[in-house]
Amino acid sequence: MITVAEALARVLALAPAPTPEAIPLAEALGRALLSAPATQLSQPPFDSAAMDGYALRAADLPGPLEVIGEAAAGRPWKGTARPHSAIRIFTGAPVPPGYDRVEMQENVLREGAQITVREPSRGTHIRAAGSDFRAGTQLAPGRRINAADIGLLAAMNLPDVTVARRPVVAILASGDELVLPGTPLTDGQIVSSNDLAIAALVAEAGGIPRILPLARDTEESLRAGFVAAASADLLVTIGGASVGDHDLVGRVAAGLGLERQFYKVAMRPGKPLLAGQLSGMPMLGLPGNPVSAMACGIIFMQPLIRAMQGLPPERPLLRARLSKALPAEGPRQHYLRARLSEGDDLPLVSPFDDQDSARLSLLSQADALMIRPAADPARAAGEIMLCLPLSR
Numbered sequence: 001m002i003t004v005a006e007a008l009a010r011v012l013a014l015a016p017a018p019t020p021e022a023i024p025l026a027e028a029l030g031r032a033l034l035s036a037p038a039t040q041l042s043q044p045p046f047d048s049a050a051m052d053g054y055a056l057r058a059a060d061l062p063g064p065l066e067v068i069g070e071a072a073a074g075r076p077w078k079g080t081a082r083p084h085s086a087i088r089i090f091t092g093a094p095v096p097p098g099y100d101r102v103e104m105q106e107n108v109l110r111e112g113a114q115i116t117v118r119e120p121s122r123g124t125h126i127r128a129a130g131s132d133f134r135a136g137t138q139l140a141p142g143r144r145i146n147a148a149d150i151g152l153l154a155a156m157n158l159p160d161v162t163v164a165r166r167p168v169v170a171i172l173a174s175g176d177e178l179v180l181p182g183t184p185l186t187d188g189q190i191v192s193s194n195d196l197a198i199a200a201l202v203a204e205a206g207g208i209p210r211i212l213p214l215a216r217d218t219e220e221s222l223r224a225g226f227v228a229a230a231s232a233d234l235l236v237t238i239g240g241a242s243v244g245d246h247d248l249v250g251r252v253a254a255g256l257g258l259e260r261q262f263y264k265v266a267m268r269p270g271k272p273l274l275a276g277q278l279s280g281m282p283m284l285g286l287p288g289n290p291v292s293a294m295a296c297g298i299i300f301m302q303p304l305i306r307a308m309q310g311l312p313p314e315r316p317l318l319r320a321r322l323s324k325a326l327p328a329e330g331p332r333q334h335y336l337r338a339r340l341s342e343g344d345d346l347p348l349v350s351p352f353d354d355q356d357s358a359r360l361s362l363l364s365q366a367d368a369l370m371i372r373p374a375a376d377p378a379r380a381a382g383e384i385m386l387c388l389p390l391s392r
């Protein structure tokens with residue numbers, strides 16, 4: 001069995017280069033930026049007033065000064081500056097050349113066309129041309145575009161951006177016991193939940209999930225599912241990954257020419273993970289136990305989908321203090337479902353007592369997967385542990 005780190009490296013090596021797609025900025029929220037042109041603008045494009053008041057020369061203070069013109073946003077003053085003068089100015093207006101500060105009107109006494117500055121404020125209240133960004137600035141690729149990025153790109157006068165095409169992820173759940181949500185259950189049946197949950201993880205990572213019809217535990221049914229997935233960018237199977245007589249996914253994939261990267265990872269839950277490539281398309285075979293499927297989805301599938309969009313694959317880990325003592329670990333890296341709460345210096349992490357890999361209700365209550373490396377020694381309360389935060 002290979003380690004989680006080795007398995008992740010091999011999964012990420014399956015990622016094809018992202019496919020560029022040009023889209024309007026209005027549709028770019030959440031998309032993975034591949035390239036934005038360098039802006040030809042500087043922001044602000046001119047020295048800009050930051051307050052409503054008067055543009056003047058520091059050397060002339062405190063006045064009196066004669067008000068000889070007016071500048072408003074979109075309506076610059078076109079005259080020539082002269083000593084002992086001021087320009088009535090409003091926020092966002094270009095500060096006329098020759099004036100070096102703006103005094104806010106609250107600090108100014110005005111009588112007719114004359115002003116005196118009662119108490120000069122600190123700072124010039126002028127936003128220098130290019131102080132936000134300069135012509136030639138480019139937003140760095142490899143990030144998901146957020147609301148502020150959209151504002152910035154718009155301010156840069158860039159109406160279109162090039163993002164990564166969202167990878168289409170075919171999801172194939174298999175098992176004779178499975179029925180669709182909403183179906184009344186008969187003997188031995190359970191509702192298929194993994195496919196919907198994995199689809200949600202796909203969407204969260206920026207992919208487009210395509211849930212295929214449930215496959216039965218026969219080679220023909222699974223093969224039909226694999227064929228239906230052929231046009232996807234990634235195939236994710238769920239279940240049928242273990243060693244039982246009805247666990248057929250590996251066999252069917254091999255028959256269709258799977259170039260296997262690995263089978264089985266030294267982790268808990270999620271040991272029987274399968275990864276490889278089918279006619280150039282990456283494939284992940286997730287175990288069927290619901291929490292195992294989700295753990296593998298979070299630890300391997302989401303990073304792969306992010307890498308396929310040119311994004312940093314891994315979520316940052318969080319340091320937290322352990323709430324209680326724990327015995328030594330076995331030979332597999334353990335991801336414990338846990339709650340996070342406020343602590344004195346670092347957050348406090350409290351792993352659940354029950355770590356059954358079938359209990360979705362506990363995963364749904366969890367804030368994080370607390371990581372215990374393989375063969376981790378016994379831990380005392382208060383020790384610092386690494387955690388993978390779960391999205392809430």
Ligand SMILES: Nc1nc2c(c(=O)[nH]1)N[C@H]1C(S)=C(S)[C@@H](COP(=O)(O)OP(=O)(O)OC[C@H]3O[C@@H](n4cnc5c(N)ncnc54)[C@H](O)[C@@H]3O)O[C@H]1N2
Nearest residue numbers: 173191192193194195239240241242247287288289290292
């Ligand atoms: N002799 C051994 N048995 C098992 C081993 C082993 O090493 N030796 N590993 C165990 C581990 S660990 C896991 S994890 C499971 C994984 O098995 P499979 O991937 O073959 O999963 P299934 O047998 O198909 O299902 C397991 C469990 O999950 C339920 N399931 C499956 N698909 C769905 C779905 N779409 N929605 C909801 N629930 C699903 C299924 O009904 C089973 O209860 O194997 C252990 N066994």
Ligand code: MOO
Nearest residue numbers: 269270271292357
């Ligand atoms: O590894 Mo299984 O995935 O523990 O339940």
